[in-house]
Amino acid sequence: MSIQIQQVSVKIPLASPKGLDLDAFIPIFHEWIREHRIDNELLIDVADYRHVPNGPGVMLIANEAHYAMDSEGGKAGLLFCKRRDPLGDPEAAFRHALGQAATAARLIEKEASLEGSLTFDTSRIQMRVLSRLTAPNTPATRSALEPIWRQLLAAVGFSGAELISPADSRQPFGLAVHSCAAAPDLAALLTAL
Amino acid sequence: MSDTNNSQTWAQQLGDSIPTPMADEIDAFETNITLRKAGKLDPKIFAEARLRRGAYGQRYDNGRRHDGSKTQELLYPSGDLVKGPETVWDAPGMMRIKSPMGIASNVQLETLADLAEEYSDSILHVTTRQEIQLHFVHIDSTPDIMRRLAAVGITTREACGNSVRNVTACQFAGGCSTAAFDVTPYAKATTYYLLGHKDIQDFGRKFKIAFSGCKPNPCGMAMFHDIGCVAVTKEIDGEVKRGFEFFVGGGLGAVPFQAQLLDEFVPEHELLPLCQAVCRVFSRLGERKNRARARLKFLVKKLGIEEFRKVVAEERETIPEDERWTAYLDDVGVITETPLREGRALEQSAIDGLDDLVRERFEYWRKHNIWQQPQTNYVTATVRLPLGDFTSRQVRMLTDITRKFTGDTVRFTAEQNLVVRHVSEADLPDFYQELADAGLASPGASTIADIVACPGTDTCKLGISASRGLASELEKKFAKRLYQDPEVENLHIKASGCFNSCSQHHVADLGFLGVSRIVDGRRIAHFQFVLGGQWANNGGAYGLAIGAYPSKRIPEVIDRTLAFWKAEREEGEDLKGFVARMGRATIKKQLEDLRKIPSYEEQPDFYTDWGDAREYTIGDLGTGECAGEVVSIVDFGLQDAERRLFEAQLDLEGGKPGQASVAAYKSMLTAAKALIMVFNIDIQEDADRVVADFRKHFHETKRFHDPFAGAKFANYLLKRYENPPSIEDDGLVAREAIDEALLFVEAAQGCYQRMQGDI
Numbered sequence: 048m049s050i051q052i053q054q055v056s057v058k059i060p061l062a063s064p065k066g067l068d069l070d071a072f073i074p075i076f077h078e079w080i081r082e083h084r085i086d087n088e089l090l091i092d093v094a095d096y097r098h099v100p101n102g103p104g105v106m107l108i109a110n111e112a113h114y115a116m117d118s119e120g121g122k123a124g125l126l127f128c129k130r131r132d133p134l135g136d137p138e139a140a141f142r143h144a145l146g147q148a149a150t151a152a153r154l155i156e157k158e159a160s161l162e163g164s165l166t167f168d169t170s171r172i173q174m175r176v177l178s179r180l181t182a183p184n185t186p187a188t189r190s191a192l193e194p195i196w197r198q199l200l201a202a203v204g205f206s207g208a209e210l211i212s213p214a215d216s217r218q219p220f221g222l223a224v225h226s227c228a229a230a231p232d233l234a235a236l237l238t239a240l
Numbered sequence: 241m242s243d244t245n246n247s248q249t250w251a252q253q254l255g256d257s258i259p260t261p262m263a264d265e266i267d268a269f270e271t272n273i274t275l276r277k278a279g280k281l282d283p284k285i286f287a288e289a290r291l292r293r294g295a296y297g298q299r300y301d302n303g304r305r306h307d308g309s310k311t312q313e314l315l316y317p318s319g320d321l322v323k324g325p326e327t328v329w330d331a332p333g334m335m336r337i338k339s340p341m342g343i344a345s346n347v348q349l350e351t352l353a354d355l356a357e358e359y360s361d362s363i364l365h366v367t368t369r370q371e372i373q374l375h376f377v378h379i380d381s382t383p384d385i386m387r388r389l390a391a392v393g394i395t396t397r398e399a400c401g402n403s404v405r406n407v408t409a410c411q412f413a414g415g416c417s418t419a420a421f422d423v424t425p426y427a428k429a430t431t432y433y434l435l436g437h438k439d440i441q442d443f444g445r446k447f448k449i450a451f452s453g454c455k456p457n458p459c460g461m462a463m464f465h466d467i468g469c470v471a472v473t474k475e476i477d478g479e480v481k482r483g484f485e486f487f488v489g490g491g492l493g494a495v496p497f498q499a500q501l502l503d504e505f506v507p508e509h510e511l512l513p514l515c516q517a518v519c520r521v522f523s524r525l526g527e528r529k530n531r532a533r534a535r536l537k538f539l540v541k542k543l544g545i546e547e548f549r550k551v552v553a554e555e556r557e558t559i560p561e562d563e564r565w566t567a568y569l570d571d572v573g574v575i576t577e578t579p580l581r582e583g584r585a586l587e588q589s590a591i592d593g594l595d596d597l598v599r600e601r602f603e604y605w606r607k608h609n610i611w612q613q614p615q616t617n618y619v620t621a622t623v624r625l626p627l628g629d630f631t632s633r634q635v636r637m638l639t640d641i642t643r644k645f646t647g648d649t650v651r652f653t654a655e656q657n658l659v660v661r662h663v664s665e666a667d668l669p670d671f672y673q674e675l676a677d678a679g680l681a682s683p684g685a686s687t688i689a690d691i692v693a694c695p696g697t698d699t700c701k702l703g704i705s706a707s708r709g710l711a712s713e714l715e716k717k718f719a720k721r722l723y724q725d726p727e728v729e730n731l732h733i734k735a736s737g738c739f740n741s742c743s744q745h746h747v748a749d750l751g752f753l754g755v756s757r758i759v760d761g762r763r764i765a766h767f768q769f770v771l772g773g774q775w776a777n778n779g780g781a782y783g784l785a786i787g788a789y790p791s792k793r794i795p796e797v798i799d800r801t802l803a804f805w806k807a808e809r810e811e812g813e814d815l816k817g818f819v820a821r822m823g824r825a826t827i828k829k830q831l832e833d834l835r836k837i838p839s840y841e842e843q844p845d846f847y848t849d850w851g852d853a854r855e856y857t858i859g860d861l862g863t864g865e866c867a868g869e870v871v872s873i874v875d876f877g878l879q880d881a882e883r884r885l886f887e888a889q890l891d892l893e894g895g896k897p898g899q900a901s902v903a904a905y906k907s908m909l910t911a912a913k914a915l916i917m918v919f920n921i922d923i924q925e926d927a928d929r930v931v932a933d934f935r936k937h938f939h940e941t942k943r944f945h946d947p948f949a950g951a952k953f954a955n956y957l958l959k960r961y962e963n964p965p966s967i968e969d970d971g972l973v974a975r976e977a978i979d980e981a982l983l984f985v986e987a988a989q990g991c992y993q994r995m996q997g998d999i
Contacts, residue, residue: 100679
């Protein structure tokens with residue numbers, strides 16, 4: 048039986064977190080809601096977690112997902128998290144999460160009020176499967192899902208990617224690109240998807 | 241793929257790890273979900289069912305959201321399906337998770353972290369009732385959440401709804417030198433005796449119970465609960481016996497009541513039957529139709545404490561004996577929470593060995609975040625959680641720390657923090673460093689920087705102003721200042737987004753509750769400033785509102801108030817004493833200019849609330865000149881009502897409760913008259929006429945009805961009209977009259993705003 052998963056998240060780190068001003072994201076995300084900037088999402092609200100150290104910063108809440116300028120582990124980046132979706136094919140779930148994260152990151156790069164101060168580093172992209180029922184953080188899950196993720200990365204322009212997985216089994220299963228020979232920029236990534 | 245579980249559900253995977261009764265309850269709830277989706281269960285019934293399972297509504301779940309310029313429809317995919325009146329099925333909601341006495345084991349914490357990560361936004365929010373809330377949760381996810389919690393011994397049953405809510409207790413219980421004894425086993429026994437008990441299934445409103453180990457400290461807050469138990473001992477026949485001072489009828493909410501003493505010494509074996517008797521009386525005699533008067537405090541007031549005591553005693557005699565009343569007492573002396581490591585003293589040399597910057601931070605953290613336990617060389621450390629929030633990742637780092645240093649010793653607190661108990665003093669520098677690495681070493685626990693805030697406009701459907709946004713701003717402000725200003729350190733700030741006082745603002749030194757005002761056709765977020773409350777003595781005194789100030793001016797309001805206090809106070813005079821001596825009128829005068837609003841053109845950010853980029857008002861009133869004139873007359877009248885209300889407060893403060901009561905009533909009549917002017921400009925200042933017109937134009941038409949509280953506030957006026965205040969009224973009556981008048985006048989403001997098409 049082939050594996051089915053749900054609740055995939057993708058984080059695209061900032062190339063340089065020095066330019067990150069979380070305050071700016073309150074009006075930006077409100078504008079995204081007002082102007083329905085993200086396709087396929089019912090955008091609902093902005094959650095302000097700037098007070099949480101190394102937390103999710105400012106979050107754009109959608110009905111079935113959320114987007115955050117997240118600093119978990121001290122690594123700032125755009126995080127996309129699917130909170131709710133039916134069980135499905137991993138390749139499709141990865142592709143969707145990658146696409147949504149890249150779309151939001153690209154919108155940020157092009158955000159006029161930020162004046163180009165933020166760019167993203169796709170070469171350190173991280174993927175997690177939050178659902179512990181479908182994908183517990185075990186070697187078996189890695190065996191099942193890593194080839195699918197690798198294949199997708201290769202298809203969208205990554206080459207020579209070295210992937211690492213969180214050692215702490217309490218964390219969700221995930222694969223982060225530790226190093227790679229080549230990675231597409233956001234525009235190329237979106238085109239390839 | 242042998243150990244992935246693609247073919248399984250959580251129910252199957254968890255199997256026997258969920259106790260059968262809990263599994264059955266959750267299955268039944270899941271069936272209710274199915275029935276509701278099929279249209280075979282009434283939305284109102286389903287709403288109460290989900291509330292009793294802890295699944296609560298959240299802001300924007302009515303399918304509408306104002307984006308700063310207009311209201312947008314949120315087209316949830318579920319269409320017309322609802323999970324309660326005006327509550328769209330697919331809209332994200334809140335899950336409230338009980339943790340009796342705030343206790344959480346490491347495994348439980350890690351489960352909460354998993355759930356926050358998978359179904360919520362990776363944030364665990366600690367409430368003022370020592371529970372955890374997860375936000376943005378879908379109703380379809382809730383049965384699995386409940387199952388995973390049940391598998392680690394947590395229930396969400398009766399976390400919301402008309403039931404006995406999470407039983408709270410002081411977080412230092414069992415590790416406190418001022419406590420008569422450890423109340424934990426008694427609170428625990430009460431929790432599980434009443435949980436799901438048949439006698440608590442038919443309440444008209446919610447019911448809250450708190451335990452405190454002593455009288456002077458605030459941790460247990462017994463004085464503002466439906467039942468408040470304070471541990472005491474008494475020598476009987478030469479033997480020291482344990483028991484409780486037993487208080488009833490306390491509560492905050494819109495109209496705060498101090499609890500009254502039912503019995504000065506309830507022996508431990510009588511605790512559970514007496515709680516049960518009170519619950520049965522509440523169930524039998526409590527108000528049902530009028531939710532605004534349905535809490536126990538109103539029943540105690542209606543009957544009087546003497547009659548209530550008599551009725552409870554009679555009820556007690558009718559209850560069949562239950563072996564659970566005393567079975568737990570055999571285990572009361574058994575220590576269930578043992579330190580992991582040997583208690584050793586902290587040597588100065590260990591502190592001296594720290595890096596200079598680390599030492600300075602450690603010492604400051606230790607000053608406020610450490611509670612000395614009576615057990616030699618052990619302390620309880622408070623982990624301050626800004627606005628009560630921490631992440632799933634932080635939870636896992638915390639459990640690594642507690643597994644290393646203390647074991648299962650975490651408790652959530654009413655100040656939205658958590659404590660780690662039984663830390664060996666010698667371990668403190670390492671313990672601190674590991675907390676700091678996890679971002680969990682914020683100093684200043686229980687100081688002015690440790691601000692309590694309800695969810696407010698962030699996620700609560702009832703929020704009027706951004707209490708969390710304000711608190712966040714104030715935290716930043718006072719965190720910087722703490723090092724320089726020790727005099728203000730020990731004050732408490734609490735901010736509520738509306739009158740429901742979920743932040744417990746009545747017992748803060750500086751309390752705030754969200755309101756709004758219209759100025760020049762634009763709505764502006766405000767906070768009523770509540771002064772004179774007391775956090776000590778289990779929440780021993782309630783403050784009174786001094787006036788409404790623009791949200792963006794609140795930092796200045798605080799600065800000005802504190803500066804005035806510091807300049808004018810007598811030696812050793814605390815803020816509460818200062819307020820009482822100076823009088824609110826004097827303090828209000830100091831703040832008068834802060835009520836002014838800059839024009840929109842001068843300062844547009846004044847017209848947004850903290851942490852929100854949207855304009856607070858719609859600003860599209862489109863009123864003509866004629867209406868504009870009426871507006872100004874109405875505004876004037878409402879302002880006059882506020883003035884009369886303030887005078888009532890001064891009368892009460894000045895020891896003239898009868899005059900205060902009469903003035904409070906007049907302020908309601910004035911506000912009502914102001915509104916009537918929209919329809920009848922010639923309305924006279926005659927109570928009969930005003931009330932008759934108010935009924936006709938506002939009550940019968942439901943125009944005055946609050947979107948959430950219904951006729952509650954209108955009834956305050958109608959009730960006073962039927963039973964007019966008297967110059968003979970005592971302080972309790974006057975206090976209630978003022979609180980009701982405050983809400984009525986606020987409701988009049990809200991009504992007027994709605995009439996202008998600005999909802």
